[in-house]
Amino acid sequence: MVESIAATSLLGHRPICGGNLTRDVSVKRKSLNTVRFPTTEFLGGGRIVVSLALPKSDKQDRFVFSSIKALAVELTREAHAYREEKLPNRDTKIDRGFDQRPDSWPPANRADKPSLRNPLLRHERMGCGWLGAIFEWEGVLIEDNPDLEKQAWLALSQEEGKPSPPAFILKRIEGMKNEQAISEVLCWSRDPAQLRRMANRKEEIYQSLQGGIYRFLSGSKEFVSVLMHYKIPMALVSTRPRKALESAIGEIGIEDTFSVIVAAEDVHRGKPDPEMFVYAAQLLNFIPERVIVFGNSNLTVEAAHEARMKCVAVASKHPVYELGAADLVVRRLDELSVVDLKNLADIEMTEFGSVEPEMELEVEKDYGSSSVDDNFW
Template sequence: MSRMPLRDASGKRKLSDNCRFPVTKFVGRMVVNSPPWPRLKVDRLVNLSIKAHAAELTKETYAFREDKRILRDWSDPIDTDVDRKPGLWPPNNKADNPSLHNPLLRQERMGCGWLGAIFEWEGVIIEDNTEIEKQAWLTVAEEEGKSPPPAFILRRIEGMKNEQAISEVLCWSRDPAVLRRMSLRKEEIYQALQGGIYRLRNGSKEFVNVLMHYKIPMALVSTRPRKTLETAIVTIGIEKNFTEIVAAEDVHRGKPDPEMFVYAAQLLKFIPERCIVFGNSNHTVEAAHDARMKCVAVASKHPVYELGAADLVVRNLNELTVVDLKNLADIESTEFGSLEPEMQLEEEEDDLPSSVAVDDIFW
C-alpha cells in the first residue's frame, strides 16, 4: 500500500495513514491488486448530530401547517396570465361551511356525499368516431399543401385544441390569424363529415339521469365549439342535465393540460379534490390527476388494461353507482385533521458499531 502525501499548515509534506490507495503489483505474468483501503472511522456522535439536524429541517418544512401560523387569505387576488371571469377562482367552497344552519347539510359537506362530476363529451356521453377526426385533419393538410400527419401524430393530438395541435405538434403555423382559419376549417370539415348525427353510448343517459336525481352538479367539457355542443345536447335531449359547459372558447389549451377540468371545477364552485372526471383516454387521466381530481376511465376506444392509471375503469357508465362515486370522493382533508407526519428519531441500539463508513455519512 502507498500513502498519499499531504501538506500540513507549515507547508511541509507528510504521509497520511487515513487516505490510502490500492497498489497494483506485477507477479510474473499476473496482476495482483492490494485490498481496498480501510473504512474511515467516524465518531458515533457525528451520525446522531446529522440525523438530529435532518429532523429539525423536516420540522421547519411542515411548520407552516401549525394552527398558529398565518393563514392564507383567499380574498387576495391571484396573478394569472389567463383572463378569467371575476370571482370564479379560488372558489369559496371549503368542505365545512359554518353559515349553514342545517347540521345535516354541514355533515354532508364534511362527508363524501359532496361531489361534482365532470364529463367529457366524445367517447363518454356519445360515441367517438376517430375515423372522421382523422379524415378531417388529412383534408386540411391537403388543402393547405402540408404533408399528411402520420398515425402516431394523430393519436398525440387527440383531445387538444385545434390551434394547439396546429402550432405545437403539427407545426404548420404560429400566426394567430392562420391558426384560427385552419381551426375553423377543420371543424367545418368535421361537422360536414359527421352530419349532425350523434349516437349516445350505452348507459350514459341513464347514468346522467341518476346523478341528476341525486342532485349531483355536472359539467360537460370538450374542445368543440360551444355552438356545436349546445346544438348536440339539445338534439339528444340532455340539455337540462348539465349545470355548466366548458367549450373550446373557454380555455387556452386542451388535454393533457388540466385547464379544462380546473375551469369546470371553478364553474361548479367545487374544490378539485371533490370533483370526479369521466374520460376515455390516458390524456384525460393525466390531466385529471394533475388537477388533483379523481378519474373514471371509460374503455370506449382503448382496452381496459391500457387505462390502469385511472382510479376506476368501466366499459359503460351504467356499471357505476352513486356509492362508487362517494367512495372515490372519500378523501382526507386538512379540515379533518393535521396531515403533518410524525417526526421521530430512530432509537440507537446499544450494539451499534462505534464507527461508520464515510459513504454512510455523505450518501
C-alpha cells in the first residue's frame, strides 16, 4: 500500500531502498532491511517531506543472511550444471571423411585410443600402426606395358564398328573405369547393359594380349616385405575386375599381403576421382591424412591430394621431372625407408592446420643525419 501511495504521489517519487536488497529463493519475493518512502504533505503553500523507516532486528538479520546463503548455493549449482553441459562427450565418434575441416587437426587416430589398456599393443600401434599404405597395381608393384591397353581399345573399336580413338583420347582415359571411359569420353553408348558388355569384352581382349604373365617391378617386392615386417596395413586399388586382380595376386604369391582390395566393382569412377583411395582408407580404418598413396602418374597424384593424402610417385612410366607434383618421387620403391613414410604421414604440418602467419617487423633503417653545406642556400 505504501508503494502504491508513493507511486501515485504528486511528485512521482519511487520508493528509495536504503538497505540490502535480497531475494528469498524459497518463496520468490523481495525483502528489505530498511525502506524509506518520501511522502509529501501540503500545508498551506509549503510542503513537508517525511521519511518512514522500518527498524532492523536480529531476526531480520538472520533471515537476510540465510537468504543470501541460499542464493549463493543456487548460483553455484547453476554454474556447475553449465560446466557439465559444456564438457565434450568422450564417446563422440570423429568423422574420418576427407572433407573434414582443418581447424581440428590433429584428429584422433586408432593408434591414439586411450581405451587400449595393453601397453604392448599401444606401443606397437604407436610404432608404425598409425599409418597406412595404398598401392596401385600396374606400374607400381608389377611391370606395366601401356601399349597393351591401347591395343585393347583399338581392337574393341573395330569389333563394335566405332571410329578408332586418337592418341590424345587414349591418354585421357588412362586410369578410368571402362564404363566411365566408354560413356563419358568415347561416347559409344549410354545404355548400362551395353556399357557392361563392352567393358567386359575390353577386359577379355586385354587379358588375352597380356597372357597372364606378371613380374614384380624392381624393388617393389623388397619394399612390400619391409612394410609387412613392420606390420603397416596395406591396400591394393585398381580399375581391373576383382576376379582378374585376385588371379594375378595369386600368380605372384602375395595373397596375404593386402588387408583391403578395391576393384572396379567397388567404385563408380576411376582416376582422377579420389573415390578409390577414400574408400580404401575407410576400409583400413584410417583418416586420409595418415595414408600414403603409391602411384606412377600425375592422375594418381591429383586424386591423392584431392583426398588429402600424401603421394609417392614411382618413375616407371613417366620421367622424374614430370612427377614433380608428388610429395616424393623415386625410381624404385626400395629407395624408401620406414622413416620416410613416417615423415610423410606426420600431420603436424602447417598445410593441415590454420596457423597464423608470423608478423614481420620492419626495421627502420638509420640513414644518418644528412649534412647540408651552408653555402648551398
